[in-house]
Amino acid sequence: MCLDNDELLEDLPDDGVMLVETKSWQLYFDRTTRNRGAGVGIVFVTPSGGLVLYSFSLLETCSNSMAEYEAIIIGLELAIEMHINHLEVFSDSQLIIRQINGQYEVRNAKLLPLYQRTKNLMA
Secondary structure, rough: OOOHHHHHHHHOOOOOOOOOOOOEEEEEEEEEEEEEEEEEEEEEEEEOOOOEOOOOEEOOOOOHHHHHHHHHHHHHHHHOOOOOOOOOEEEOOOOHHHHHHOOOOOOOOHHHHHHHHHHHOOO
């Protein structure tokens, strides 16, 4: 049904226009220390402010940076499984975030496959 401009303006209330704000999901990740090796902690914050928490043990011994990459990889895999299309990612690891953003090179050969996996998941 087509309306001319006069009809449309009459149908709108005189009140101001209201804005509906939507937020994307947020992912916070970090490595954790455990009695028997390393682990990762992952927190999703939903657009409405809810929290979804995950904790995983890593089976292999790895460096702190490797554990950080494992954390973001697991977080991204979970986000894909949960059909999350828009995600903001946060971490206290300056190295990992700057490598992912292209500000730092990945020079450690052991980190390169983890970095590549992260970038593939982000795509």
